[in-house]
Amino acid sequence: MCKMITILGPTASGKTTLAAMLAAELGAEIISADSRQVYRRMDIGTGKDLADYIVGGKIIPYHLIDIVEPGTKYNLFEYQKDFIAAYNDIAERKKIPILCGGTGLYIEAVLNGYNLVPVPEDKELRHSLSCKSIDELKDILISLKNENGSNMHNTTDVDTVKRAIRAIEIENYYKEHPELSARKAEKIESTIIGIDINRDERRRKITERLKQRLENGMIYEVKSLLDEGINPVDLIYYGLEYKYVTEYLIGKLTYETMFRSLEIAIHQFSKRQMTWFRGMERRGFKIHWISADMSLKDKVECVKAIYKKECEVSGKLQ
Known part of the structure; x- marks a missing residue:
């Protein structure tokens, strides 16, 4: 079996374009590592950019995109299960x-072999947390993480009250069942490539992309989801674009406030992504960082050279 390639980086760093071009040259297939691209009809807001999967007129096979309906609560346990199925199939x-995405929790979970179990709802716990603010919930989550010695959550995926409560629910369950948190699945061997984009350029691209998404129908996309009967609370749960655009559509925010708040939230999100990836390095993952400023051709050649060298060392070169 050939080693997997993982391409990670913050939002707007060009991960998908690189992964698709690399896959075209290697005859590879892409597994998405994005916590929101799993949802059907949530295209613009999640940045699926499906046109990027067409290289030289050929469609690059991809997995774990458009696999569940909006309104459902897809989670890490389900992702790991679906990832293993896709990985084994390939x-x-x-x-x-080629694992490609920016959801650090999902990436680390499958690379590190977390053996997760489905965590049931704890209605009593949820009720006790329902009146707390997002900052209070984050403090509780941090305390639980420290008790558990857990890397399973950071603030990247807890930007709404419902997400934070669910994260606390999961950490609390593992605290009460320590025998489960110690279970491990097989680790996935992978060459990990990180796209390094400087802060100013990242911020510029995020703002530019947000404007393009709004011009290309992101508000209509969210309105269509609401019109088909999806509860606004469920869309707000998904955070970022779906949170702020929904709040605009239901009259909680003006357009100007929506845009400004969403822009700030995405900048903060990208910063937290980088914090997670740097944390992965501290936890023992070797990430080969390449500059976002390189041409696409040079990036592909650089990744191929790194991959070849690592495969030779591990004895898994084709």
């Missing part, structure tokens, strides 16, 4: 899997 066909 491996059986002797293809190279």
